[in-house]
Amino acid sequence: MLKKPTRKSPFAIAKKSVSTSLNVLGRIQKTASVAGLSALRVATGEKMDAELLKESFEQMGVTYIKLGQFIASTPSIFPKDYVLAFQDCLDATTPVPFNEILAVLREELGQERGLGDIFEHIDPKPLASASIAQVHRATLIGGRQVALKVQKPNVGTVIHTDLSVLHGGFWLAEKLVPSMKAANLAPILDEIRSRMMMETDxxxxxxxxxxxxxxxxxxxxxxxxxxxxxxxxxxxxxxxxxxxxxxxxxxxxxxxxxxxxxxxxxxxxxxxxxxxxxxxxxxxxxxxxxxxxxxxxxxxxxxxxxxxxxQIEPKSLQACFALVQSLQVNDYQGMAKAMVEIGMTHDKVSIDRLGEDLHRMLGKVGKDSQPESLNAMMLELSEIGKRHGIHFPRDFALLLKQLLYFDRFMVTLAPEMELFEGERLKMVG
Structure with a gap:
């Protein structure tokens, strides 16, 4: 039986505040340590490239893993070699000890009553573990089976500290290298912060x-x-x-x-x-x-x-559907028109030249069911868009990748099906 927790004393609250401060300092120290080791590797002759940065990010944990995944899913912003490197940025992490998970559960659910009054049993072995949370099977009082998705301890503090360090780094980079201001890093950091806060809520x-x-x-x-x-x-x-x-x-x-x-x-x-x-x-x-x-x-x-x-605006949504439809029938001019309608541009785009670029890209990448092919296709679409002055909306990459995934998913299960047919064709028409 799980023990019923006692109410926290002022001393315990003060102790937690000190612990949080120590966690912040420890996090800054770890970040500096990993960054220092990476710098040492560069100083001894190793090339500072996307692969080295990915290794460093995975060592630094949750915030940087999520940052790596953001880079991989936003090819309209980041350089091609970095997008490719971070496509396999791993988010399957070592589980934290079960007693730490219990501590979070007690803080979140066991303040007014003990966990033993809520759960008959919680399986110490997680069903899954990622950078932000891990999932445990549990049985409620009365026998109902549930899945508990529990945020790992100090994730909020770690993310807040890391983002503050990144913000300071961006600010310093813009001061030391004036040309960096043109990269407009602040909105990128705001977008990263927004997505991370969403995933931790x-x-x-x-x-x-x-x-x-x-x-x-x-x-x-x-x-x-x-x-x-x-x-x-x-x-x-x-x-x-x-x-x-x-x-x-x-x-x-x-x-x-x-x-x-x-x-x-x-x-x-x-x-x-x-x-x-x-x-x-x-x-x-x-x-x-x-x-x-x-x-x-x-x-x-x-x-x-x-x-x-x-989320995506209705106008961009219809154009995205048109893009995938054109892709399925190798209509490159149709794809070009759809990309212009999806994107935001102040310049006049040549549909013919854009269509020619798309034709070359699809011939090079090919259309198979492998995930890396989908990633390559997404990357090339964004690269070509950038070359023609097209900037895609925030969730365009997420939507297109999901549509392409469905398209290839059917190759495995129902190869004779079309992504747009029947009621779906009416919906997007």
Whole structure:
């Protein structure tokens, strides 16, 4: 049985404040240490390139891992070699000890009552561990099975400290190198801060899930589901959801790829739901890969992990759909027109020249189902856009990557399907 915590004394509160200050100092020291070692490697002759920077970022942890992922998903801003290097910036990290997870749970849920009054059992072994949080299976009093997404200790302090250091570094760089002002780094840092704060706010993720479940209820959709959130047991640092058990859609033991009719129906259900949700709510699940699509034992399909949700303006949305449609039929002029409509530019763009560039790019990259090919395609689209003076909106890369992922996902499960057909074609027309 888990022990009931005692109320914190003024001494305990003061002790926590001192601990936070020490965490800040320790974080600055670690950042300086890793940066110093990287500088030493450069001084001894190693080339300071994107790969070395990626290694340093992964050593420095959560903020820099997320920064690396931001670089990888924003090819319209960052240089090509850095975007490529950070495509595989790893976010699967070593779990923290279970007693540290329990400490967070006690702080977030166990102030008024003990954890033993809430949970019958919490599995010490995590189901998954990433830089910001790890997930544990648990049983509520009464027997209900739940998944606990628990933010790792001091993540907020680490991110705040790291972003402050980065802000100071950007400010110093602009002072020492006046030409750096032209790079306009402040908005980039603001965007990074905004995305990180979103990912560390599990209340925001719970709202995304609730909106999606509300959409399913409104449309009478019983084929798709998402985890039910236990709001009374959810805070900014703890997300409590019903535990869903099933298999990935591409799990060989599920056998979906061998049953053409079932595979086609499954993909239609997923795509119809995702497109209609986007059209009705203005939001889209931006990380719907195979690991986040699960076939449950009762035949329903679950959308998981709403930590990355994008938004896009209706005009850009229609143009993005047109871009993917043109891509499917090798209509390079159509792609060029769509890119101009999606982007923001003050210059007149030559559709013919842009179409020629796109033709060359697609011939070089090719169209296969490998993730690296998708990354290369995304990167080249942004590179060509930049060359023609096109600047894409904030979540364009997220949306296009998800659409391309769907397109290639169908190659595995339902190769005869079209991304835009039936009701979806009417939606985007």
């Amino acid at each position: 599990f209340l925001a993720e719970s709202r995304h899930i609730e909106r999606f479940l509300g959409f399913l209820k409104q449309t009478g959709n019983t084929k798709i589901t998402a985890p039910t959130v236990h709001q009374a047991l959810t805070t900014k640092r703890v997300l409590t959801m019903d535990l869903l058990v099933g298999k990935s859609l591409i799990d060989e033991t599920l056998g979906l790829a061998k049953d053409e009719a079932s595979a086609r129906q499954t993909m239609s259900d997923v795509l119809d739901t995702w497109f209609l949700s986007l059209m009705m709510t203005g939001e889209f699940h931006a990380d719907l890969h195979a690991g986040n699509l699960m076939m449950l034992d009762d035949g329903r399909i679950a959308f998981l992990d709403f930590g990355l949700v994008g």
